[in-house]
Amino acid sequence: MKQILFLLLPFTAFLSVAEEIKQGQLLHAEQLVNQLNYKVLLQDIAKFENQLAKLNSFPAEVIAKSRLLKLLSVEKATEDQRAWVASQAKSTEQLSLANPDHPGQYFEIMSIARSAKNTQFQWLVNQTEENYSNQWLVHNWQWSLFVINATELEYKALSQAIKTADEPTIHWLQQQLIEQTLSQVSNRLLALLLSRKSNLTLLKQLWKNASDQYSYQVLQRLKNALPAEQAVAHIILAAENNNLMSQSLMQLAKDFQHDEIAQQFLLKKLQQPNSAWLAATALSQTSNAQLHHDLLKLVKHSNDGPIRFATKHISTTEIKE
Numbered sequence: 001m002k003q004i005l006f007l008l009l010p011f012t013a014f015l016s017v018a019e020e021i022k023q024g025q026l027l028h029a030e031q032l033v034n035q036l037n038y039k040v041l042l043q044d045i046a047k048f049e050n051q052l053a054k055l056n057s058f059p060a061e062v063i064a065k066s067r068l069l070k071l072l073s074v075e076k077a078t079e080d081q082r083a084w085v086a087s088q089a090k091s092t093e094q095l096s097l098a099n100p101d102h103p104g105q106y107f108e109i110m111s112i113a114r115s116a117k118n119t120q121f122q123w124l125v126n127q128t129e130e131n132y133s134n135q136w137l138v139h140n141w142q143w144s145l146f147v148i149n150a151t152e153l154e155y156k157a158l159s160q161a162i163k164t165a166d167e168p169t170i171h172w173l174q175q176q177l178i179e180q181t182l183s184q185v186s187n188r189l190l191a192l193l194l195s196r197k198s199n200l201t202l203l204k205q206l207w208k209n210a211s212d213q214y215s216y217q218v219l220q221r222l223k224n225a226l227p228a229e230q231a232v233a234h235i236i237l238a239a240e241n242n243n244l245m246s247q248s249l250m251q252l253a254k255d256f257q258h259d260e261i262a263q264q265f266l267l268k269k270l271q272q273p274n275s276a277w278l279a280a281t282a283l284s285q286t287s288n289a290q291l292h293h294d295l296l297k298l299v300k301h302s303n304d305g306p307i308r309f310a311t312k313h314i315s316t317t318e319i320k321e
Helices: 002-015 023-033 045-055 058-072 079-088 112-137 143-149 152-164 167-180 187-194 200-208 213-225 228-239 242-255 260-270 276-283 289-300 305-315
Strands: 017-021 093-098 106-111
Touching (some): 017 023, 045 058, 045 079, 058 106, 093 112, 112 167, 143 167, 152 187, 228 260, 289 305
């Protein structure tokens, strides 16, 4: 058995070139790497490899490669750069950091192969983003093709392109979506388009769709994205989606408790069985005098637990206008 293990050791080392380091060693390696001039080395891979050899430190070499790979991800790569990144995608070099709270335990902090593959993926994203922007420039775009077939790569490319597009282009894209395939669109796509410019039609569709993380994100942004009157109207629409009701009521109570329409809606929901406790919880966080007055009137004619709960808690809060 010992002979078998001995024979396996060189093979294992070949499969994975890794080093386990401590925090102090990591900081020292980073200091060595900080001395490199990446702007120069980006353009000359051979010179970069020479600088790596001079570091005489495996952790520093891994950190330097990782940094260069990240910088290359935003570059228009040359053939030499592409070839070097492709070679790094096959690398077995890794760094693992010792866990100070659990002696003998380590967690991977860097993998050159993973970093190289991330760079290759980002190049594909960048190229796809450029393709999208060029199509938008000549108003050549079919949302139906994107909606049906979009991959993670294409969503990331779309996100990048939307961030840099001008406002007329964003408006055109929103109108194209409304005209072409609005009923089939995902919340992720709606949220991307709404991140640059509010659109009431897209918002209405978002509240109709099944809720998810993107619905919640857009709902949280309404306070700053729309005038108060429109924000309240759309939060009320969102509250008709059962999965968004709790967050919507809390948002009305937190950000619009002095708005008359928001107040009326909160009180209405307080008196409906399926939303009473959610509304009571939201109202208990308010300090508006008019709400306090209306709750006192309600509690005189009702023994409902949610109404009594809301009245009790708002009455112990500082009333202010």
